[in-house]
Amino acid sequence: MIREVSGSEISKAIEEMCIEANLSLTDDVRGRITKAFKDETGFVAKKILSQLVENMEIAKNESIPICQDTGMAVVFMEIGQDVHIDGDLTEAVNEGVRNGYERGYLRKSVVKDPLIRENTKDNTPAILHVSLVPGDKIKITVAPKGFGSENMSKVYMLKPSDGEEGVKNAVLDAVKSAGPNACPPMVVGVGLGGDFELCAILAKKALTRDLDRRSEKPHIARIEEELLKTLNETGIGPGGFGGDTTVLGVNIETYPTHIAGLPLAVNICCHVNRHAVRVL
């Protein structure tokens, strides 16, 4: 049986998710920021974290975006093979973004051409990643991504012989070079394996996974935990002013890769690691 889903239903959901994601962080991220504030021992660091805690409250209560960079809208859609979408899917997604950014008083931060740089004035187009899955549902994840941290992200084409050590060193290198520019405390999304473009997509996807849920692969879960510790030992701290809290979480997503390669992408996100998820 084919299930019909209308383009307008998709637009409406995306509109609401753009607004929701920009006004309140998910419980896992909120929890990590609040815990960091409680545990932090650095004086300046604690003061900065207290501003972040207060900021989340003001944003939620007064409908002011958590950050003025309300991001470029990254949309992941897992579409069941038994769904028929009525209308143009890409246009439905963009219509949702357009309405969400207008009605939610969100900043329009997208330029039409990378070199001519004229603002599209409605934050479209979105960056849309579609995958087909079994079933008759559509799972939508909207992740508005700020570019202060996006600009500090990196892809490394490592060699198989670099192994686990090489992976850890590269992530450390990316976080250190991001430093104060990426609005620490950061969330680090890592894509490991696949090929050049897939590792980057996995890294972005990793940012949308619950920070309290470790990888299902035991050796990757261990690396996530070890990296979290190492990255916090850099002492970069909130705002880059030093402290115990440099990174709130590390999520790694993996995919099989070629015998000759070890692709690695590190997608740096700030503490404003936003996403909203819905199933239609």
Place this chain on the structure above:
Amino acid sequence: MAEYHINLPLTKEDISLLEAGDFVYLSGTLYTARDAAHKRMTETLEKGEKLPFDINGETIYYLGPSPARPGQVIGSAGPTTSSRMDKYTPRLLELGLKGMIGKGRRNEEVKAAINKNKAVYFAAVGGAGALLSKCIKESTVIAYEDLGTEAVRKLRVEDLPVIVVTDCHKNSVY
């Protein structure tokens, strides 16, 4: 590390008092400008024309706010990454710019120009735009309206919390 409440525009005495790592609450008038406005200001200077405001002694906040809801002065209003303005900054410092508010690293050329022209670079907390917006009491677009969020705005702020990153004595937090 000290804490100060300072009125804008910054005086020579204020600037020489401040040291990297100090907490400062700024009150008074400042201007916003980010990437596109900096580019346009530089083009204006190259044509031999005047900047849209008298920059001498003033402070620039690297900010592109989100739109204000009805009844609000401004939307979310936190700092953007300063290094993107590095290319344009030494020239503005030569013209008398005294304060900059942003986030993140500056290049060596900017640091040297800060020292030479006795200015100061502050960071506001990135990603605290809702909180920072509460310190902004008035906001008027004064130039480049077509740039939308990147237009030049004149702001009146009260107790805007910032931290000194680079002082005029060659010290820098990072």
